[in-house]
């Protein structure tokens with residue numbers, strides 16, 4: 066217990082909810098940080114046994130001005146679930162209930178339901194929940210809603226926000242609220258449902274969500290193709306969209322990412338085409354529609370790619386995925402630290418982004434590997450460096466700054482799916498005007514007058530927090 070000012074409130078909380086509050090150092094330690102490895106002090110961990118306890122926790126936190134960080138799977142990559150200001154961590158990860166309404170094509174899920182479990186439950190009833198973050202096995206719907214999580218299928222299917230019909234939860238003051246209803250249409254009043262989506266746990270606590278499902282695709286087809294250059298690969302994505310062929314997945318890997326995957330597998334992806342950039346394309350839908358689009362994809366790739374492999378069945382599709390699965394972890398051969406940015410640019414400017422990252426890599430003498438979801442312009446730009454090398458660390462920081470400037474100049478955004486948290490606060494004011502930030506801060510003040518919910522996120526200047534975190538290593542670091 067490091068913050069004496071929260072001691073009294075924590076004692077009161079333990080009296081009220083003795084079975085739900087933990088304060089042992091070993092119990093608190095895993096909740097001091099999230100996937101960003103930015104670690105802070107935790108004063109108490111709360112695992113509510115009943116929904117009404119959440120309201121009680123927030124009421125007490127308000128009375129004593131104790132910060133509360135809501136937590137799902139703790140996989141945030143930006144520090145949005147790291148308890149920056151100490152206080153209490155409200156862990157909802159064990160609230161995992163899922164109920165699929167087959168007739169209505171909806172799923173009502175508790176905040177801690179894992180994305181993979183929601184997908185499985187939907188598919189068991191012939192439906193499909195498309196958002197598919199790579200963290201689907203351990204990230205929760207509460208966290209996905211709070212960060213408006215994306216994934217590989219965004220180009221065709223959109224992101225988490227596009228699937229939420231209704232939310233239930235608590236205001237920071239502890240009052241229970243429902244935003245919209247489990248209906249296909251809703252137009253009664255301000256849309257606080259969408260305001261909570263992407264608010265990174267700063268405006269309310271989500272307890273339950275009703276999600277829209279879509280019919281499960283009856284057919285799927287996968288192809289991997291390599292190209293002479295990144296520009297050539299990305300031109301084909303543009304061409305597909307111009308011809309209104311919208312793959313469910315269009316993953317792009319630049320030459321650095323492909324080389325990483327090749328080193329990890331010990332083999333060339335395409336014999337004689339070492340380190341060539343690739344596109345991994347997946348089509349899904351009705352079999353006749355998939356076949357029609359397949360012909361168009363083959364016609365386009367036939368004119369532009371150096372080589373390709375089509376998957377004849379699910380096993381072959383899985384082996385084509387190997388390059389994408391292996392590349393990210395294999396980047397740690399290029400440095401022991403990675404700044405993984407998740408920028409988005411307009412489809413027609415993707416080429417410019419990749420050309421820029423190549424030049425940036427040369428200018429800063431750092432490996433930069435880019436892969437990502439070319440169907441929606443969302444690229445993971447991975448800047449690799451060695452932590453203990455001061456010049457490299459400084460160059461990596463400068464590279465991120467230049468990248469963000471370029472992305473905004475291209476008409477893009479600094480985050481497509483990871484959110485702002487703490488890591489991207491230095492760039493928030495580059496993307497938003499003072500008037501926009503003032504409006505957001507006014508909303509925060511109105512809903513959370515004591516500023517208890519996840520304080521410090523989104524708006525805190527980097528200079529304020531950069532010297533506070535303690536770095537730790539997480540299990541998925543080198544995967």
Ligand SMILES: Cc1cc2nc3c(=O)[nH]c(=O)nc-3n(C[C@H](O)[C@H](O)[C@H](O)COP(=O)(O)OP(=O)(O)OC[C@H]3O[C@@H](n4cnc5c(N)ncnc54)[C@H](O)[C@@H]3O)c2cc1C
Nearest residue numbers: 137138139140141198199200205207208211215266271482
């Ligand atoms: C290996 C790896 C791969 C990843 N791949 C992707 C990807 O493909 N796409 C993508 O979008 N992200 C990805 N992420 C990032 C991360 O998984 C997402 O940001 C995810 O949405 C976080 O969910 P979580 O349950 O872990 O939330 P947490 O990390 O626990 O919390 C994230 C934020 O949500 C808030 N929050 C959590 N639950 C609630 C709730 N019930 N009510 C209100 N606020 C809440 C927290 O306060 C915090 O601000 C990846 C992360 C890792 C480690």
